[in-house]
Amino acid sequence: MTAPGKQTVRDLRRGSRAILLRRVYFDGPISRQELGPATGLSAGSISNVTAELLADGLLEECGSVESEGGRPRILLRVPPGAAHLIGVDVGETQVRVALFDLALTELAASDHPLTDCGHDVAHVVELVLGGVAEVLHRTGADPASVLGVGVGVPGIVEQGAPVDDGLGITVHSQTIGWDAVPLGKLLRAGTALPLYVDNGAKTLGQAEMWYGAGRGARHAVIALFGSGVGACVIVDGARFRGATSSAGEWGHTRVHVGGRRCRCGSRGCLEAYVGAEALLERWGRAPAGASEKAGLAALLAAAEAGDPATGELLDEAAEYFGSAIADLVNLFNPERIVIGGWAGLLLGPRLLPGIRRAAADYALHFPHAQTTITLGTLGPDAVTVGAATLPLSHFLDSGGDPRPR
Known part of the structure; x- marks a missing residue:
C-alpha cells in the first residue's frame, strides 16, 4: 500500500502527461525543444511522454519549422x-446543447425554448437528454468519443463525492424554484456519458479565461449579464468557489436597502x-408576446x-452596474473585469x-487604476462553450x- 501523500511512479507519469498535454493544447x-523550457520537464521525459501521447492519438505531428x-x-x-x-446551457429562457471537437469548434447545436413548462x-x-441524442445523431459522432457532458x-x-460518477450533483436555485434538485441522478438515468455540472457564470468565466477576453489575466471577474446576473471570480488563475461552491452570486448583493423585490x-x-427580466418589467413597453431577447x-x-425615459x-x-463593479474592485482587486452574457453583449x-464612469466614481482609486473593464469576446453562447470546458x-x-x- 502506498503511504498517504507519497506519489507513485504512476502518479508522476500522469502528472507529466497532464503538464505536457495542457501546454501543447493551449x-x-x-x-519538443520548446516544451522543455515551457514545462520544466527533462528532455528524456518529454521524449517518452510525447511518444505515449502520439501512440494514444492525443498528439499529432503537424509540420515543421527551420x-x-x-x-x-x-x-x-x-x-x-x-x-x-x-456543452449544455440551462439558461433562463432556453436549453442549448452543442457538440464540439477538442478545438471547441461547434459541430452541431440544438436549441429548445423554455415556454409553458418553464424550469x-x-x-x-x-x-x-434529447438535445444530447440529437447532436450525436446529426453529426454521426460515436458516443464513445465523447469525453463528457458539461x-x-x-x-x-x-x-x-469525486467517485460517484456525477450521481451526487445537486442544484439549489431559488430564482427558478429548484431546491436541492438531484440533477446528476436524474441525468444519469438517461445517459452513460460522464457528467459535469457547474454554475453557468462559472462556466462562462472559464471559457473567457481560456479563449476570450480574460486570457492572460491571473486575477479577474467575469460577469454574466442575462435574465439575471452572476459572476465568476478568478483568484491566481483559479475559479474561487467558496466553502460550498456558492461564491459568485453577485446578482444577489444589495444595491438598494429595502428596494425592489428580487x-x-x-x-x-x-x-x-x-437583470434583463427586471429591466423589461421596469420599462413596461415590450411588445406583447415578445421573447426576452426581442x-x-x-x-x-x-x-x-x-426616447428620454x-x-x-x-x-x-x-450606474447600478458600475457601482456594483466598484464593490468587486474593492473586494477582490482584479486586474480585469469582463462583462459577458447575451444581455451584456447586447x-x-x-x-x-x-x-466605467460609475466604477471610477465608487471604487477606491488605487485598485480601480489597476483594473480594466471590457466586454466578453466569445458571443452570446459562451456559457455553452464554457460548459464543454468542464x-x-x-x-x-x-x-x-x-x-x-
Missing part, C-alpha cells in the same frame, strides 16, 4: 478530431435593477431613437461608458484519461 503547434544549424523541428498539436465534448425539472432533464445551470451546485425573494438585489432589443432601439432607465442601470456598447478540463488535468471524475 500553446500548440509547438516543438532551426539554426540543425534539423527542422517537428511541431506538435492536440488533434481537434481526437475526441468530442458536449420544471423533469422537462429540463428531458430537453437536455452542464451550466443557474444557481448553486454541490458536486458530490426573484430570489429578497429586496434591493443588483439583479432586481439590471423585448430587450426593442428597449435598446427605443433608447437609441432618443428609456434612456434614463439604461443610464440608471449602468447592451454593452450602450452601457459600458456609464459603467469535461475538457478533466481530460487535460488527467493527462488524457477519458474516465470520469
Whole structure:
C-alpha cells in the first residue's frame, strides 16, 4: 500500500502527461525543444511522454519549422478530431446543447425554448437528454468519443463525492424554484456519458479565461449579464468557489436597502435593477408576446431613437452596474473585469461608458487604476462553450484519461 501523500511512479507519469498535454493544447503547434523550457520537464521525459501521447492519438505531428544549424523541428498539436465534448446551457429562457471537437469548434447545436413548462425539472432533464441524442445523431459522432457532458445551470451546485460518477450533483436555485434538485441522478438515468455540472457564470468565466477576453489575466471577474446576473471570480488563475461552491452570486448583493423585490425573494438585489427580466418589467413597453431577447432589443432601439425615459432607465442601470463593479474592485482587486452574457453583449456598447464612469466614481482609486473593464469576446453562447470546458478540463488535468471524475 502506498503511504498517504507519497506519489507513485504512476502518479508522476500522469502528472507529466497532464503538464505536457495542457501546454501543447493551449500553446500548440509547438516543438519538443520548446516544451522543455515551457514545462520544466527533462528532455528524456518529454521524449517518452510525447511518444505515449502520439501512440494514444492525443498528439499529432503537424509540420515543421527551420532551426539554426540543425534539423527542422517537428511541431506538435492536440488533434481537434481526437475526441468530442458536449456543452449544455440551462439558461433562463432556453436549453442549448452543442457538440464540439477538442478545438471547441461547434459541430452541431440544438436549441429548445423554455415556454409553458418553464424550469420544471423533469422537462429540463428531458430537453437536455434529447438535445444530447440529437447532436450525436446529426453529426454521426460515436458516443464513445465523447469525453463528457458539461452542464451550466443557474444557481448553486454541490458536486458530490469525486467517485460517484456525477450521481451526487445537486442544484439549489431559488430564482427558478429548484431546491436541492438531484440533477446528476436524474441525468444519469438517461445517459452513460460522464457528467459535469457547474454554475453557468462559472462556466462562462472559464471559457473567457481560456479563449476570450480574460486570457492572460491571473486575477479577474467575469460577469454574466442575462435574465439575471452572476459572476465568476478568478483568484491566481483559479475559479474561487467558496466553502460550498456558492461564491459568485453577485446578482444577489444589495444595491438598494429595502428596494425592489428580487426573484430570489429578497429586496434591493443588483439583479432586481439590471437583470434583463427586471429591466423589461421596469420599462413596461415590450411588445406583447415578445421573447426576452426581442423585448430587450426593442428597449435598446427605443433608447437609441432618443426616447428620454428609456434612456434614463439604461443610464440608471449602468450606474447600478458600475457601482456594483466598484464593490468587486474593492473586494477582490482584479486586474480585469469582463462583462459577458447575451444581455451584456447586447447592451454593452450602450452601457459600458456609464459603467466605467460609475466604477471610477465608487471604487477606491488605487485598485480601480489597476483594473480594466471590457466586454466578453466569445458571443452570446459562451456559457455553452464554457460548459464543454468542464469535461475538457478533466481530460487535460488527467493527462488524457477519458474516465470520469
